[in-house]
Amino acid sequence: VDICNSFMAQCESNEVVDLHEFPFFHSYISDVESGNIASNSESHISFNMFGTCSLRNVRRIMRQSRRLKPLRVHLLKSVLDLCKAADLEPFVYGGTALSVFREDGKFISHDTDIDLGILEFDSNGNSSYTKLIHCCLKNGISVFGVENMDESLLISVNSDLYVDFSASISRRFWLKAQKFNMSETIEEIPYNGCDCKRIKFFFSTNGLLKACELYHLNSKIVSHIQSDPSLVHVDLFTLSTYPDSSDDIKPLLVNWNLPGIYDCKKKLFPYNSFFPLIPCTFEGVNLLAPHDLKTYLTIEYGYLGRDAVYDRKKQLCKMKRIFSxxxxxxxxxxxxxxxxxxxxxxxxxxxxxxxxxxxxxxxxxxxxxxxxxxxxxxxxxxxxxxxxxxxxxxxxxxxxxxxxxxxxxxxxxxxxxxxxxxxxxxxxxxxxxxxxxxxxxxxxxxxxxxxxxxxxxxxxxxxxxxxxxxxxxxxxxxxxxxxxxxxxxxxxxxxxVSRPIRSSNPLLFIPVSFSGSSWQQKIDRVRNMMKAKGAELLVLSALDEIAWLFNLRGNDILYNPVFYAYAIVSLNKIDLFLNPKTVDQTPRLDDYLSDKQYSVKIHPYSEFFNYLETVVHNSPEKHLSLQPSRVWLDLSASYAIVTKIPENRRLFHISPVAEMKSIKSLSELNGIREIHITDSLVLCDFLAWLEDEANQINNNSCCKQSHDYKPIKPNTENGAGLPVITPPLVLTEASTAQYLDELRSQAKDFFSLSFSTISCADANGAIIHYHPVEGQSAPITNTSIYLVDSGGQYLTGTTDVTRTIHLGEPTLEQKNCYTTVLKAHIALAMQVVTIEPGYYWSDHFGIRLENVVFVVPVETKDLHSSDRNNYTAETSTGHRSFQFSPDINNTKWLSFEPVTLVPFQRKFINSGMLTTDELNWLDNYHKTVRQVLCSRIYQEVNIQLSINNGNDDHEIMLSNMSMLSSSRQRCLQWILNQTESFL
Missing domain, CATH: 3.40.350.10 (Creatinase/prolidase N-terminal domain)
Known part of the structure; x- marks a missing residue:
């Protein structure tokens, strides 16, 4: 249960609430104990973006809301009847929209009113305010807030409603009559950016008495509401189009601007997130709702979770905790x-x-x-x-x-x-x-x-x-x-709590053209290694080894192409333990493994431990040589597996499958190179799009709504040539991650993501393995430092790449931090280690730069002793890389060949911090990126670039750029800009 639900449940009980049990009150308790705030003041924690929770009053507010809910819903019905008579179609807004989206149309327990929305002017220029005031006057509804009108003439003793048309705080008028006569024309002032243009509905005395009688509420409640009519009211907010937007379809903003409380210009809603409206239900009442509630509410509230804990100091939503x-x-x-x-x-x-x-x-x-x-x-x-x-x-x-x-x-x-x-x-x-x-x-x-x-x-x-x-x-x-x-x-x-059931999905057969060897050939190699070690049995429990050995792939664990299994390989048979559901869902599995020479038998997964004990007991304890019959166990074998084997028969050594798998065949290497080109191009497309969108953000609002990305996978566009991937309407960590995932899923031979995309803006980048949660992720603005760590599982290999970009103009300090990480990346590319350096400044930002590389032979040329720390080496694949060498030319060396081909953001680099060697390495890497990716882009439109001797054919690229889609043109231009030489 969410922490907030647990807290509210205790609030509703008669027990004393121990605030120390609830983490979101700890800052409040600390401030009280230190004397910074009074014990009856509002806490620093909100249950949504705007309203705070007063510790002194929270229990009273929740109970009051529960008692008054019937009256509030009754008032809503009356308001809807009036709007219908005025030919208006209001929709749920604010906290009421959140109730529809998150609470299945039930009142949020700590909410105190009902929020509706309406367009200030419809498409024909008709004003909602004007239509509603005339309807009120025509039907004898009591109104307030019309300038130059005698209010006593606007009060009807028979009216059940009381409607206030004035502004929220200043009580200014949006409606003005020419004379003190209701028959005269009423003029309306369009919203001008000040205060709040909304209509408030209350019960009149007559309406309140009727409603209380209907719901059998006592006179005490009547007098309580009469003394404070705001206890039961409905707000009707007006929305208008944002006049300063250059978009053809202008975004919407709510006509509400209260300093220190709400700035409507920072909350621009895409028009199609509201219209066309869709039907919904709130507390059993049929209503209309914005078309895309999630997009609207994410912009409005940021975090849609039921606990809705919000840290005001850091302006970030806190990660959700369980109550353990x-x-x-x-x-x-x-x-x-x-x-x-x-x-x-x-x-x-x-x-x-x-x-x-x-x-x-x-x-x-x-x-x-x-x-x-x-x-x-x-x-x-x-x-x-x-x-x-x-x-x-x-x-x-x-x-x-x-x-x-x-x-x-x-x-x-x-x-x-x-x-x-x-x-x-x-x-x-x-x-x-x-x-x-x-x-x-x-x-x-x-x-x-x-x-x-x-x-x-x-x-x-x-x-x-x-x-x-x-x-x-x-x-x-x-x-x-x-x-x-x-x-x-x-x-x-x-x-x-509900414990999930383990997945059991169909298996996929990997052809020899990808794997380089059949599973039978791999088994032969394993058995030869077993014989050399004197092993009678080999026990396998690592899922990646079993999948690789049998050229099978699964999808039982998210982001991993593996399946739950155990395997026991002997010199004359093979036992494979699988979930029966997996076997049932995989046609031809028996045929695939039915080679009589290798005698593969499939057992239920749950029988592995009992079978292992039996097969070890029944196997001969000694060979003819009188040496013990050994059971080969990997060094990481579990205690449960090892203790099934008599101590004198245990052979601990790295698994032969792990040894074989670590050395890639030529087919595997070529497959990995190919999918990294494809994957790198996806990321370049994404980063080019993101920079372009960030440049067009106005006041940190929403993205452009047009995008014609052409997927990499062929035949994925519809007959009209329209795109099948829609970019997000608002830039957040979660929305951009989801968009990148969708782009990657279109790539050829894509199987799944290789891990959950790490998408971080600003301070969240310092959380090294941060994963955005939809509804509570941070916004991405045109001043953000954005880190994205992502990858995919493809039929021929796995990708994993990290890049950090600045969406505005980085400060000198930020450039220095980025360049320091880049220097580390370059230095590590000259050593035999994983290349993934990072810099993480808590509460500020994080930077990480990651490449996948191959280890390849390298030839040194004309190296002299004075050059031992400064020389150029050329690999067998033609890619150039720098090495630090203490030895001479006759020594055999290994080097790294970069496989990931994504540029490092040029404006983020302080080139003055880089040595000549480092600049040479960076230029050579970017040169390779440019050559390979530009060539691939033009291959998509059947144009072959004649890249000879490492020279780009700029003339062909520029003259044929019009043949590319606008998104591909943007990607190409971005690659060319980022890969310009520093020397």
């Missing part, structure tokens, strides 16, 4: 039942995947931390989580106060062993699921515990005799305690 107390209590009950004093939980599943399926996100379930790497230890009264520096900021936002957070790459942080010893009593038993932790990991942790205890004078176990004071790690066979908590809460529907 109930989950920890249930786990501790299970520990107590098993006489355990602690529990260890890694983030991986039993296949040790970096990314796990939703059903295996146990750490996220118990703690709320959603990062991909962590380790958890929970004791009877404490809980701790370790993660690395990438996730430190994210974890601090996502964990509640039940957790201690440690950074495992800092020496001053306690290790798991140190923390366990300090947090449990001597002789404690710490449980774990042996399927989730490597055997070597358990051995290492037990030794670390013994080492920490030895420092405290506790002797370790000796000769199989356990010291009763030593802490012991205890495997819980075939049981995961987190799963028990999760499933029990799902069955009882506690906190709306």
């Amino acid at each position: 107390s109930g989950r920890l209590t249930r786990l501790r009950d299970l520990l107590k039942d098993r006489n355990l004093q602690g529990y260890i939980l890694p983030t991986e599943d039993e296949h040790f995947n970096e990314y796990v399926g939703n059903a295996d996100r146990r750490c996220a379930f118990i703690s709320g931390f959603t990062g991909s790497s962590c380790s958890i230890v929970i004791t009877s009264d404490q809980a701790a989580l370790w993660t690395d520096g990438r996730y430190q900021l994210q974890a601090s936002n996502e964990l509640d106060e039940n957790w201690s957070l440690f950074r495992n790459d800092l020496t001053e942080a306690p290790t798991r062993a140190q923390w366990i010893v300090s947090s449990t009593s001597p002789g404690s038993s710490i449980g774990y699921d042996g399927r989730q932790i490597p055997y070597t990991g358990i051995e290492t942790l037990q030794k670390e515990l013994a080492g920490v205890e030895a420092e405290l004078g506790i002797l370790p176990n000796c000769n199989g005799i356990k010291n009763p004071l030593s802490r012991q790690l205890v495997n819980i066979p075939n049981t995961n305690l987190i799963d028990l908590v999760w499933e029990s809460m799902s069955e009882l529907q506690i906190e709306n």
Whole structure:
């Protein structure tokens, strides 16, 4: 359940609310305790963008809203009848629109009014204000707020409504009569950017008495509302087109400008996010709603979540936290039942995947931390989580106060062993699921515990005799305690928890033209390696190895082309363990694996551990040579797998499949090169579009609505040649990420994303693995520093690329930061390491530059001893790269060949910080980018560029640019601009 729902539930009860349990009040409590604010003042936390929650009054407001809801809905019906008589079609707006979108048309529990909207002038120039005032006067409805009119003449004793046409704060008039006579013409003043042009509807005394009688409300409520009519009212906001927009279809803005509260010019709504209107229901009343509620509400509120916690100081929505107390209590009950004093939980599943399926996100379930790497230890009264520096900021936002957070790459942080010893009593038993932790990991942790205890004078176990004071790690066979908590809460529907079911999707067969070898050829190589090691059996649990070995791909884990499986390979047969649903959904799988020479048998996935124990027991313990029959186990094999094998038969060594997979065949290399060209062009298209859109943002509002992107995949446009991909109407982290994902999905041989796109603006870029959440992501403006880390899974390989761009004019400090990261990237390209340097300034911005590279042979030419730190080398593929060398020409060298081909943003680079070597490397890289990508763009329109000896054919490009779509022209021009030489 959302924190806010939990808070509101306690507010509605008669119990005292402990504010310390709710993180969004901590800044308030701190300010009260420090004396910065009074205890009865409003907190710094909002439940939506505009209204704050007063701690003193929140319970009263919620109860009052519940009591007054029937009157508010009744008033709404009367207002709609009046609008119908005036030939007006109002639509839900503001908090009422949020109720329709988020609460299935139910009143938001802390909302205090009903909001409607109407166009100030319709397409024929008719004014809604004027039409409504004439309807009121004609039907005897009491009105207020018409200049030069005697108000006493406008009050009708028989009217059920009271309508105020004046401005919100200044009480200025938008309507003016020529004489003190209702029959005279009434003139209207168009909205001029001041105050608020909206109409407010109230009950008249007569209408209020009728409504209270209808709903059996007492006289106390009547007098209460009469003393404060605003308790029950309906707002009808007027909207108009933005006059300063250059778009053919001008965006809309609400006629509301109150300094310090709302600036309508910063909230421009695309016209087609409102019109045509669509039907909706609010509290059982049929209404109309904006056509694209999500787009409108995202611009209006930023964050649409039910908790809607908003940090005013940073102007950012906070990450959502779960309330972990109930989950920890249930786990501790299970520990107590098993006489355990602690529990260890890694983030991986039993296949040790970096990314796990939703059903295996146990750490996220118990703690709320959603990062991909962590380790958890929970004791009877404490809980701790370790993660690395990438996730430190994210974890601090996502964990509640039940957790201690440690950074495992800092020496001053306690290790798991140190923390366990300090947090449990001597002789404690710490449980774990042996399927989730490597055997070597358990051995290492037990030794670390013994080492920490030895420092405290506790002797370790000796000769199989356990010291009763030593802490012991205890495997819980075939049981995961987190799963028990999760499933029990799902069955009882506690906190709306529902554990997902593991995916089981059809398999895809990979042709030899992509893989380079058939699965039978790979099995032969594996068996030869087994014979060389004296291994009778090979146990495989790594999903990527099984998929690669059998030339199969799956989609059971998001962003990973793998499927749940185990495999046991012997010298005469193969056992493959798959989910039966996967087998049923994959036609021809039996035929594909039906080679009699290799004898592949498919078993249910759940039978793996029992079968492993049986097959090991039944296999000969010794060869004819009297040597033990060995079972080959990867170094990362789980404790549950290893303990099924007798100790004298265990052969620990890196998996032969992992060794084979690490050396790419020529077919694999060519496939990877090809998809990186395709993928790089997608990202260049996206970045060119984003820069172009950002340049056209007016007052941080909305994007242009026209875009004719031509997809890379052929035959994806409709018959009229119209685009199939629509760009977002508003620039946010989430909308741009979604758009990039859609562009990438059009690429040839695209299979899935390789990970959730990391799309960060400004301060969020400092959260290294930040992922935007739709409805609460930050806006992207024409002053943003934007970081995007993305990639795709293709039939022939995987891509992963990061670029950071500035959408305005970077400051000198920002340029220096970017150039420092670029210098690191260039330096790392001369070493054998992953090329992904970054700079992260908390609460300001983040910069990361990432390329995928090949390791290739390199020839050195004419290298002299004086040049050992400064020379040019040429690879076998013709790409030039710089190397630092301490040796002479006869030595064989390896170098990196960049595979990712996306320019580094030129205006973000301070070239004065780069050495001549670095500028040469950058120019050569950009030259390759220009040659390859420009050639690919023109191939799409069947024009071959004659790029000979590394020279671009500019004349052909410029003379034929008109043959490209406008989006491709923009992309081409962007590539040419970014890749201009620095030297």
